[in-house]
Amino acid sequence: MIPNDVQILLVEDNPADSELTMDALRDRNLANQVHHVEDGQQAVDFLFGQGKYSGRNTDAKPKLILLDLKLPKLSGLDVLQIIKKDERTRTIPVVVLTSSREEKDLIESYQLGVNSYVTKPVNFNDFSEAVANLGMYWLILNQQPE
Amino acid sequence: MEKMLEKAEQRFKMVVDAAPSGILMTDQKGKITLINPQIEKYFGYSSDELLGKPVEILLPDALKNKHPEMRDAFVHKPSNRAMGAGRDLYARRKDGSEFPVEIGLSHITTQNGIEILATVVDITERKKNEEEIKKLNEDLEKRVIERTQQLEDANKELESFSYSVSHDLRAPLRAITGFSAKLLRSAEQLDEEGKRLLNIIIRNGEKMGDLIDNLLAFSRLGRKDIITTFIDMEDLSRSAFKDVTAENGSRSVEVTFGKLPPAKGDFSMIKIVLVNLISNALKYSRNKEKQIIEISSKNGSDEIVYYVKDNGAGFDMRYSDKLFGVFQRLHSEKEFEGTGIGLSTVQRIIHKHGGRIWAESQENAGATFFFTIP
Numbered sequence: 459m460i461p462n463d464v465q466i467l468l469v470e471d472n473p474a475d476s477e478l479t480m481d482a483l484r485d486r487n488l489a490n491q492v493h494h495v496e497d498g499q500q501a502v503d504f505l506f507g508q509g510k511y512s513g514r515n516t517d518a519k520p521k522l523i524l525l526d527l528k529l530p531k532l533s534g535l536d537v538l539q540i541i542k543k544d545e546r547t548r549t550i551p552v553v554v555l556t557s558s559r560e561e562k563d564l565i566e567s568y569q570l571g572v573n574s575y576v577t578k579p580v581n582f583n584d585f586s587e588a589v590a591n592l593g594m595y596w597l598i599l600n601q602q603p604e
Numbered sequence: 605m606e607k608m609l610e611k612a613e614q615r616f617k618m619v620v621d622a623a624p625s626g627i628l629m630t631d632q633k634g635k636i637t638l639i640n641p642q643i644e645k646y647f648g649y650s651s652d653e654l655l656g657k658p659v660e661i662l663l664p665d666a667l668k669n670k671h672p673e674m675r676d677a678f679v680h681k682p683s684n685r686a687m688g689a690g691r692d693l694y695a696r697r698k699d700g701s702e703f704p705v706e707i708g709l710s711h712i713t714t715q716n717g718i719e720i721l722a723t724v725v726d727i728t729e730r731k732k733n734e735e736e737i738k739k740l741n742e743d744l745e746k747r748v749i750e751r752t753q754q755l756e757d758a759n760k761e762l763e764s765f766s767y768s769v770s771h772d773l774r775a776p777l778r779a780i781t782g783f784s785a786k787l788l789r790s791a792e793q794l795d796e797e798g799k800r801l802l803n804i805i806i807r808n809g810e811k812m813g814d815l816i817d818n819l820l821a822f823s824r825l826g827r828k829d830i831i832t833t834f835i836d837m838e839d840l841s842r843s844a845f846k847d848v849t850a851e852n853g854s855r856s857v858e859v860t861f862g863k864l865p866p867a868k869g870d871f872s873m874i875k876i877v878l879v880n881l882i883s884n885a886l887k888y889s890r891n892k893e894k895q896i897i898e899i900s901s902k903n904g905s906d907e908i909v910y911y912v913k914d915n916g917a918g919f920d921m922r923y924s925d926k927l928f929g930v931f932q933r934l935h936s937e938k939e940f941e942g943t944g945i946g947l948s949t950v951q952r953i954i955h956k957h958g959g960r961i962w963a964e965s966q967e968n969a970g971a972t973f974f975f976t977i978p
Contacts, residue, residue: 474779481786528771557774559820580777580813582785582806 465491465597467520469501469537470555471529475578479524479555482589488597493520498532501525502540505547519550522596524589527556527563535566542571549603551596555589626724632679632717634659634672646705646726648698664696679718682711687722695724704731759827766823773816781809811943818945822930825952830870837910838864840871841899844878848886857886862900865908867977873953874977880946881912881973887940888971889916896970904976913972918965927963950975 466488470476476494483489495501501523503509507516523541527534534554541547553574554567567575576592579585620627620640629638636654644651647662654661659675660668687693687707694702708723784805791799841864849857867874882897889895898913919927919934926932928951931944954961954975965971 472775472779474782475775478778478782478786557771557778559817561824578774578778580774580781581810582778582782585778585782 463491463518464493465521466493466593467501467504467523468492468494469496469498469523469529469534470494470526471496472526475526478582478585479589482586483593485586486590486593488590488593497530498534498537501537502532505541505550506544516546519547521551521600521602522593523550523552524555524592525552527554527558527567535563535570538567538570538572551600551602553592553596555592623723626726628659628662628722628724630659630675630720630722632719634675637719643724646697646703646724647695653698662695664694664702667694675720678709678711678720682718682720684708684710703728762823763827766820769816769820774813777809777813777816781806781813784809815943815945818943818949822945822949822952825873825949825956828873830873830956832868833871835867835869835871835874837867837874837901840875841878841882844875845882845897845899848879848883857895857897859897859899862898864899864901864910867908867910869957869977870953873956877950877953877975878912880950884946884973885912885914885916885971887916887942888918888935889914892916907976907978909974909976911972911974913970915970918967918969918971919963920967921965924963924965928961 466483468476468479470479476496480489480492480494483492493504495504499509504511504514505516505519507514525534525537529537532540534556538552538554541550541552548571551573552571553576554563554572555576555578556563557578559577564575574592576588579588620638623640623642626643626646627638627640628636628643630636636657636659639651639654643649643654647654660671663671685708687709693705693707695705696702704727706725706727710721711718712721713719784802788794788799788802788806791802794802838861841861845859878899882899885897886895889897892915894915896915899911900913901908901910903909917935917940923934926934928947929944930948932948933942933944935942951961954977957977959976959978961973961975963971963973
C-alpha cells in the first residue's frame with residue numbers, strides 16, 4: 459500500500475524511540491497520519507516517489523518531517539541536504555529530533571537549512587511533551603504555502 | 605745586520621710554515637709568491653708547481669674566468685675581509701676535485717707594491733657537521749609533525765568517542781525511563797510496591813542522563829577556547845542567581861551582592877562558575893531556617909578574590925582536597941543529591957583562565973568558595 463495522506467514523516471531507526479514518539483503523538487490525536495520509515499534512503503524514496511514508493515503522489519507533501527540524525531544507509535544530515543537542495547521538497551519543514559548534543563551537528567543542521575533542532579530529553583515526560591508540542595506547532599499553528 | 609735580517613726571515617718562515625691554515629701570497633697580477641706546507645697538503649701540489657703560477661689554477665672552472673677581474677678590483681681598493689661573504693666558496697685540487705674553503709684576504713705593501721695575503725681553511729669537516737645538524741633538525745621537525753598528527757588523531761578519536769557517548773548512551777536510557785513511565789501510567793494491576801520500584805528505575809535512569817550530559821559538558825570544556833571579554837561581575841552574579849532560583853523554585857533567601865569589580869574572562873564560562881557556586885550554596889543551605897548567601901570580593905595581595913559564601917552544611921576541611929575531583933562527593937546522595945561534576949567543571953574553567961580556586965568551611969557553619977581570574 460502506498461500511503462498518500464501523510465502529515466508527518468517520522469524518520470527513526472530506533473524502535474523504542476519511534477514507539478515513544480508515536481505514543482506522544484497519539485496522546486494529542488496526531489498519530490493517524492504519521493508514516494514511519496527506518497532509514498535515510500527510505501525517507502528519500504518516500505519523498506520523491508521512488509523505490510518501493512514509486513507511484514506515490516509526491517504532490518501530497520507531509521507537513522512535517524521528524525528526522526533522526528544517526529540512521530542506517532543515508533544519515534540524517536544527508537537526507538536533510540537532499541531535501542533542502544531540491545525545489546520539490548525544500549518547503550517541507552524539517553525538525554531534527556536527535557540524541558546528539560554535539561555542537562557540530564547543530565551547526566551543520568542549521569547550515570543545511572533545518573527548520574528546528576530538538577534534543578531528545580531522557581526524561582519521558584519531557585520527551586512526550588517535546589514531541590507533542592512539535593506536532594501541535596507544525597501541524598496546527600504553523601502556516602505553510604499550499 | 606744581515607744576520608739579524610736572516611734571523612727575522614727564518615722566524616717569519618717558521619711562523620708561516622707552522623700556521624694551521626693555508627697561507628698564500630700573490631703579487632698584484634695574481635702570481636703566487638709564497639705558500640706554506642698546509643697549502644701543499646690541501647691542494648696536492650708541491651711548492652715548485654705553484655710558485656710563480658697564476659693563482660687561478662687553484663680555482664674551480666666556474667670561477668676561473670671571473671677571478672682576474674675581482675682580483676684587480678681588490679688591488680685597487682684593498683681591504684682586509686673575508687672572501688665571498690655569504691657565499692659557499694670552493695677550491696680545486698691538483699686532481700681536479702673540489703673542496704669547500706673559507707678564505708680571508710689581507711694586503712701588505714712592500715717595496716714591490718701591494719701584495720695579497722690569503723689564508724685558506726679547508727672546511728670540509730665543518731660542512732659535513734653542518735649538514736649533519738641540518739639533517740638532525742629536519743628529522744626532529746618531522747618527528748614533531750608526526751607526534752602532532754598522532755595527538756590530533758587521538759583528540760579526534762576522543763571526540764568521536766564522546767559523540768557516541770552522547771548519542772548511543774542516551775538512547776537506551778530514554779527507552780528505560782520511557783517504557784517504565786508508560787508502564788506506570790497504564791498500571792491498574794500494579795500495587796504500591798510495584799509503582800515504587802518503577803519510580804526508582806525512572807529516577808535512576810534520569811540521573812544517569814544528567815550524569816552523561818554533565819560529563820559531556822565537562823569534556824567539551826577542555827576543547828573550548830576562551831573568548832576573553834570584560835565581564836560585569838555584579839551583573840553576571842545577579843543574573844546567575846536569578847537563573848538558579850528560577851530553576852529551584854523560590855524560598856526566602858537572604859542574598860547580598862557586595863563589591864564585585866569587573867573581570868576579564870570568557871563570559872559563558874564564568875557564568876557556569878557562578879551558577880554552579882550559587883546553586884551549591886543554595887543546595888547546601890536549604891536545611892537552614894534562613895538561607896544567607898553572600899556574593900562579593902575582597903582584595904588579595906595583588907589580585908581580586910571573588911567569593912560565594914553560604915551558611916549551610918559546610919564540609920570537613922580534612923577532605924577539602926577531594927572537593928574538586930570528578931565524581932568526588934563529601935555528602936551522601938540522601939543528604940544532598942548531586943553528580944560530583946559541578947565543582948570539577950568550575951575548577952577546570954578557573955584553571956583554564958589561569959586563576960585559582962579554593963574553599964574554607966566549618967561543618968554546619970557554612971562554606972565559602974574563593975576564586976581569582978587574573
